[in-house]
Amino acid sequence: MYVAVKGGERAIDNAHQWLAEERRGDPAVPELTIPQIREQMRLAVNRVMAEGSLYDPDLAALAIKQARGDLIEAVFLIRAYRTTLPRLAGSLPVDTGAMAVDRRISATFKDLPGGQVLGPTFDYTHRLLDFALMAEGATQDAPPRVGEANPMEGETRVPHVASFLNRDGLIETADASDTPPPDLTREPMELPADRALRLQALTRGDEGFVLSMAYSTQRGYGRTHAFVGELRIGTVAVEVDIPELGFAVEIGEIELTECETVNQFKGSKTEPPQFTRGYGLVMGQSERKAIAMSLVDRALRWQELGEDFTGAPAQDEEFVLMHCDNIQATGFLEHIKLPHYVDFQAELELVRKLRSEAQAMQEAAE
Amino acid sequence: MTLATDALAGGFVEAPVQSAQAFREILEVMARPGMIRRVSGATPPAPLSVAAGTALLVLTDPTMRLHLAGAANCPAVRDWVAFHIGAPLSSAEEADFAVGTWDALQPVSRFRIGQPDYPDRSATLIVECDQLVNHGPALTGPGIQTATWLNLPETAAFRVNRGLFPLGFDTLFTAGDQIAGLPRSTRVEAI
């Protein structure tokens, strides 16, 4: 037996009002503006765009403000918003070889054409708290290159490291194809997924989950012996075929992080030993995610490359793809805190019944 | 390719309101098979009716494959679809939506009927008619209290389609600004 209940509207209204007040914090402290979040919390904005799967820095900043800095809640807001947008078109595949690079490094070739460009990286910081930032001091502008000419100047293309290995046949190639890719936001994901679908799931997957999966491969659960062949961050133009014009036009620019790993491959019955590749491409400046994505991408390719399935989680497509989405995960996780009075009533009745049966049997035995 | 300017007119003027109103009417005619309602907002090029054009604006987008059957497959309509909808044109066998007269859509056995695990992967036919009246074959089934009547172009094809349930195509009939629906769940009898 249960009693249907209704109510709580006033409690909910008051909770929302208090939430708004808590969001604002101490009114004596100036309120954050959206441009401040967009410009100064840019990596948080990037993460919300990548996992929310919608490139719009202002909206991501708004979501972060509204979510009080809870990034998964912010991703949730962006995902909800994007479902209200009509899909006007699909872009032509972006050309990362034409990226205006802010950062481009290779762990495999010291002297790659164009050089190692560090960009605005945390890598060589000492991870010591900088108390000067507490004093809200002005920063200095980054110095441009002086003296010898910029070797990249006038170059419109930055060749990928993999293309150097390609020349000697030492690395697998990826042949271009313009077949419209499957889209997990339109059709339910079906397994086995092809690589395009896996990459879509990974690029919008939770950074923490993808990072942990990648780390597990490094520790031996589906080891792939990865080197970062190349990591690049910068902006690319997005081109769309405009139906009313009959030709493609650049409609904007987005910032991307791309990582390509070079992985050891012993060869198989059909393939000679050569290097294989893992690929990561993520919206915004998100290099931890891009590297992790490329490791997981490579681990998931075991079947295609004729490797052994060792039972490692990172090789298990169903495990990785079905659990990498933090909105799916948090939706299911958090729903158990909502009223389950009826379900629990049933459980309670069941346990009482089992106990009384057990008790009766015990008494009968005595 | 540059579109003729005529193709650029005839869309919704107030898209959010007009599309919501038309969507409500289309929902209504699919929920109550045989009921005739009016929709407006689109002024598509001939031979498309106002109702067919409005239904296309509301229901289709660049992710929907559209089959233009017979006279509907003309440059004016193709340009109008390209500008206002952007739906890729397809063969009948691949279409998510198809528009044309009943004769032009034949044989309707070509259209997708979905798969047992995804019955929704089926086609919706928009059948252009001269007129719509509640007179003719009897319709019974979900959404119809006792029975209703609609001047269907024939009954045999719809009886076959009903036999495929839960698979099958769904149908909208359009004439001028009038629209009526016949989902796959409706039973049809000639009287």
Added chain:
Amino acid sequence: MPDALLTDRQTWMATLAKAPPARLAALLPDPPTHMVLRQPEIGAVMVRGRVGATGAAFNLGEMTVTRASVRLATGEVGHAWVQGRDKGHALRAAAVDALMQTDRAADLAAQVLQPLASAAASARAGRAAKAAGTKVDFFTMVRGEDK
């Protein structure tokens, strides 16, 4: 001024699409009277990448975009697809696209497109110079193998 700005529709449309909306509004405060063929519509474009940078296409995620189409009193039709959610940006870009098909093209190119293109080029060059400032110059240390 590069000729492409004046003659190539793809170039001028791309320049307008990438322009900061406020900058375009400042350069074109009073767009000419026009009939709106397509009200500014905010939507999403699914951005695609390629597997391994060169292979099959895959879906990376969407970006916001606004499109609009206008017709001038003289009949020219202008279209715009611009990044973001600024309806005024889309309408202005469509108006300039239409004007570029009239005899005012040279004026428009000089007064609107050229300043936008120069600003974009100098921003890009500034960033490239800063990136170049972080390029590593390796020193080869003396090796010991040869005597």
